[in-house]
Amino acid sequence: MQNKxxxxxxxxxxxxxxxxxxxxxxxxxxxxxxxxxxxxxxxxPQLSVDTVLDGSFMKDFESYSLDQFPLRDSFRQVxxxxxxxxxxxxxxxxxxxxxxxxxxxxxPLNQTSVDYAVSRFQRLYExxxxxxxxxVYMAAVPDKGYYLAEENGYLAxxxxxxxxxxxxxxxxxxxxxxxxxxxxxCYYRTDTHWRQEKLLGAAGKLxxxxxxxxxxxxxxxxxxxxxxxxxxxxxxxxxPMEPETMYIMESQLLSGCKVTVEMAxxxxxxxxxxxxxxxxxxxxxxxxxxxxTIENPNAQTDRELVIFRDSFGSSIAPLLVQGYKTVTLxxxxxxxxxxxxxxxxxHGQDVLLLYSTLVLNNxxxxx
Amino acid sequence: xxxxxxxxxxxxxxAVILTYFLVPRQLKNGVLLLxxxxxxxxxxxxxxxxxxxxxxxxxxxxLAIAKCSQKKWKRFWLVVSVVxxxxxxxxxxxxxxxxxxxxxxxGLSVPMLRLALPIGISxxxxxxxxxxxxxxxxxxxxxxxxISFGAxxxxxxxxxxxxxxxxVDVARELESxxxxxxxxxxxxxxxxxxLGKKILIADNFALLMKLFRESGEQSxxxxxxxxxxxxLNIYFDFSGYSDMAIGLGRVFxxxxxxxxxxxxxxxSIGEFWRRWHMSLGSWFRDYxxxxxGGNRVSKWRWVLNTFAVWMLTGxxxxxxxxxxxxxxxxxxxxxxxxxVPALQKLPVLLRRAYVLLLVVISFVLFNAESISQAGSDxxxxxxxxxxxxxxxxxxxxxxxxxxxxxxxxVGATPVVRDLARKLxxxxxxxxxxxxxxxxxxxVCTGYLVDGSxxxxxxxxx
Numbered sequence: 145m146q147n148k149x150x151x152x153x154x155x156x157x158x159x160x161x162x163x164x165x166x167x168x169x170x171x172x173x174x175x176x177x178x179x180x181x182x183x184x185x186x187x188x189p190q191l192s193v194d195t196v197l198d199g200s201f202m203k204d205f206e207s208y209s210l211d212q213f214p215l216r217d218s219f220r221q222v223x224x225x226x227x228x229x230x231x232x233x234x235x236x237x238x239x240x241x242x243x244x245x246x247x248x249x250x251x252p253l254n255q256t257s258v259d260y261a262v263s264r265f266q267r268l269y270e271x272x273x274x275x276x277x278x279x280v281y282m283a284a285v286p287d288k289g290y291y292l293a294e295e296n297g298y299l300a301x302x303x304x305x306x307x308x309x310x311x312x313x314x315x316x317x318x319x320x321x322x323x324x325x326x327x328x329x330c331y332y333r334t335d336t337h338w339r340q341e342k343l344l345g346a347a348g349k350l351x352x353x354x355x356x357x358x359x360x361x362x363x364x365x366x367x368x369x370x371x372x373x374x375x376x377x378x379x380x381x382x383x384p385m386e387p388e389t390m391y392i393m394e395s396q397l398l399s400g401c402k403v404t405v406e407m408a409x410x411x412x413x414x415x416x417x418x419x420x421x422x423x424x425x426x427x428x429x430x431x432x433x434x435x436x437t438i439e440n441p442n443a444q445t446d447r448e449l450v451i452f453r454d455s456f457g458s459s460i461a462p463l464l465v466q467g468y469k470t471v472t473l474x475x476x477x478x479x480x481x482x483x484x485x486x487x488x489x490x491h492g493q494d495v496l497l498l499y500s501t502l503v504l505n506n507x508x509x510x511x
Numbered sequence: 512x513x514x515x516x517x518x519x520x521x522x523x524x525x526a527v528i529l530t531y532f533l534v535p536r537q538l539k540n541g542v543l544l545l546x547x548x549x550x551x552x553x554x555x556x557x558x559x560x561x562x563x564x565x566x567x568x569x570x571x572x573x574l575a576i577a578k579c580s581q582k583k584w585k586r587f588w589l590v591v592s593v594v595x596x597x598x599x600x601x602x603x604x605x606x607x608x609x610x611x612x613x614x615x616x617x618g619l620s621v622p623m624l625r626l627a628l629p630i631g632i633s634x635x636x637x638x639x640x641x642x643x644x645x646x647x648x649x650x651x652x653x654x655x656x657x658i659s660f661g662a663x664x665x666x667x668x669x670x671x672x673x674x675x676x677x678x679v680d681v682a683r684e685l686e687s688x689x690x691x692x693x694x695x696x697x698x699x700x701x702x703x704x705x706l707g708k709k710i711l712i713a714d715n716f717a718l719l720m721k722l723f724r725e726s727g728e729q730s731x732x733x734x735x736x737x738x739x740x741x742x743l744n745i746y747f748d749f750s751g752y753s754d755m756a757i758g759l760g761r762v763f764x765x766x767x768x769x770x771x772x773x774x775x776x777x778x779s780i781g782e783f784w785r786r787w788h789m790s791l792g793s794w795f796r797d798y799x800x801x802x803x804g805g806n807r808v809s810k811w812r813w814v815l816n817t818f819a820v821w822m823l824t825g826x827x828x829x830x831x832x833x834x835x836x837x838x839x840x841x842x843x844x845x846x847x848x849x850x851v852p853a854l855q856k857l858p859v860l861l862r863r864a865y866v867l868l869l870v871v872i873s874f875v876l877f878n879a880e881s882i883s884q885a886g887s888d889x890x891x892x893x894x895x896x897x898x899x900x901x902x903x904x905x906x907x908x909x910x911x912x913x914x915x916x917x918x919x920x921v922g923a924t925p926v927v928r929d930l931a932r933k934l935x936x937x938x939x940x941x942x943x944x945x946x947x948x949x950x951x952x953x954v955c956t957g958y959l960v961d962g963s964x965x966x967x968x969x970x971x972x
Binding site for chain 1: 904936948949
């Protein structure tokens with residue numbers, strides 16, 4: 145009898161939980177966007193005869209109900225915890241945790257992607273650099289997996305084969321190996337990117353190879369950004385992780401630099417307008433932009449640097465500025481390489497191809 | 512609409528249950544019919560008309576069979592219902608299969624219809640056929656109330672993926688059934704068990720199968736992992752759906768037949784089919800195999816009957832040659848078991864092992880895109896694919912999925928059920944049960960919100 149009573153109470157509690165969630169799902173105010181996932185959330189679709197008959201209302205309502213579900217982030221976390229710890233899955237949505245770092249499984253080496261990247265860089269060289277007198281360098285930024293995956297039992301792509309492929313296919317570019325100037329601590333725990341305050345070694349190595357003054361630690365002040373940084377893996381992994389503190393490396397030299405974004409916006413090296421952006425990493429040179437120039441009026445030299453880059457370039461470029469009068473950053477994922485001559489010409493600058501292994505292994509975005 | 516979806520769990524189902532229990536008894540079937548049509552129309556608004564036509568056609572034929580006094584007219588209306596429904600199945604499900612096979616044989620290029628398959632057409636057509644046949648046989652009186660009949664045909668708990676509930680089994684409950692808090696509690700518990708089987712186990716195996724197909728580093732071991740993963744995936748997917756259907760039926764006062772009884776413990780292929788998708792097996796036995804004469808005919812006629820039934824079973828599962836071959840394979844295996852009685856004298860462990868091995872192989876054939884893919888999958892499993900025995904990727908996914916495999920293997924045996932029964936009358940059991948059910952609800956909701964689309968495998972049938 146006692147057990148029957150307990151059972152009835154239990155069933156009542158189950159029904160109450162179900163009904164509460166139902167009530168919240170029906171009546172809570174829809175949110176515009178998700179901070180953890182850095183994307184806008186679906187809104188209630190339009191109901192009409194046409195949208196019902198073609199099934200789009202139902203399809204969109206499914207997306208709406210998923211996106212606007214009450215306590216969405218907490219539920220995603222419940223799933224991740226069960227998946228990761230209950231089922232002992234080694235990764236969740238391809239994100240794994242090792243040594244307190246969240247990293248993405250990047251496996252296997254995508255030879256087609258490497259070949260495509262090689263072909264685009266070769267095209268760049270033939271169209272602009274061949275007879276320009278430019279000195280060309282290339283460096284690959286290893287993703288976190290380079291340091292974390294293998295030793296923690298995760299799948300790791302053959303990085304050495306990737307580097308060898310670029311060295312061999314692009315003999316006109318001097319290869320700069322960054323792997324020994326970085327380690328796990330150089331990356332954010334919750335994000336793909338590297339930490340600017342840990343890049344003096346890598347920047348120094350690039351400067352040394354290109355024959356310019358390397359950055360000196362004493363010239364910089366490390367300043368913390370107040371807003372907590374939730375990296376891209378924070379949302380994707382949905383595992384309990386602490387937000388991080390982002391630091392920027394300020395100096396007198398950088399304060400005097402003028403930055404022009406996509407030939408229009410005038411700003412600073414650290415664009416504080418981006419503090420409200422979904423991705424705090426946009427503070428570095430205004431984030432993912434196709435064409436950015438940094439003018440250094442205090443330069444002791446007339447040398448110029450052109451960096452073909454992805455988002456990793458935004459945070460390291462300020463540490464290369466001291467050796468150049470101008471640094472131009474070009475992201476050929478957002479601008480068609482064929483039209484580049486309308487924006488700039490090549491006349492003996494240093495040219496650095498600086499790409500992360502993540503982009504090189506998924507290079508279809510390069511135009 | 513999928514059972515394992517947020518719109519179903521937190522919009523449709525609570526609204527229907529509340530409405531159902533608020534309206535007076537005489538309106539309950541009407542609520543079920545309207546809710547079921549809404550449920551069906553949500554996924555297939557254009558095919559609602561097909562559903563309404565099926566209800567009207569079988570309702571009319573049932574009444575006509577019951578009203579005619581002459582046998583020939585009864586038979587006429589039965590034939591009408593069979594021909595119309597088989598034609599509908601033929602047009603919507605099999606036409607392109609026959610046309611493409613015809614084109615392949617003749618070298619012609621007859622255009623295909625390319626019609627979308629109406630969801631659950633195989634299930635509700637078979638249910639309706641059982642109705643007119645049983646009325647014709649005099650096993651059950653015709654249903655005079657079109658609302659009650661419509662509620663039976665379209666009943667959303669089992670509308671799209673079974674079990675195939677025969678009219679005779681629910682005729683009494685359509686008229687009068689008991690509603691109680693106990694029924695609701697037991698039904699919701701069964702529903703949540705099924706939801707957990709589908710989302711937490713079957714869908715995770717589906718993820719491994721997807722990773723296998725996308726992998727560029729397959730190995731012999733990876734092929735076996737894939738084959739076993741699919742064997743467990745289809746069991747937990749389909750039996751999970753059946754649990755949900757049976758549980759929902761119970762909430763509304765219906766007692767649907769069981770559809771699975773731990774089939775992977777079978778000691779023969781015959782026993783496997785008495786434990787797997789039992790509602791389909793018994794349907795074919797009662798409405799095809801026995802009317803053809805069953806085993807009370809000459810040896811060769813019996814062989815022919817067996818092949819006909821198993822070819823149809825294969826075809827029921829899908830309009831493709833690998834399904835036909837899958838059905839024929841079971842036909843052959845059943846004949847072998849009849850003709851080689853020594854098989855039944857093998858040690859139990861060996862018999863279970865051979866059944867499992869054949870079932871795993873059969874599901875590789877079942878899940879292949881084509882016969883040639885099935886051939887290459889099976890060749891790779893047995894070391895003829897020129898693949899390494901194991902790769903780094905295989906080891907990684909084996910480590911990652913080992914717990915799920917253990918959960919799946921244990922869950923396919925009665926161990927959990929027996930444990931639950933032992934705890935049933937204890938205080939620990941009484942406390943644990945709701946905690947576990949709430950846990951399943953929350954974790955499943957987490958999986959859904961995190962969100963990959965996961966259609967039920969048996970929707971395509």
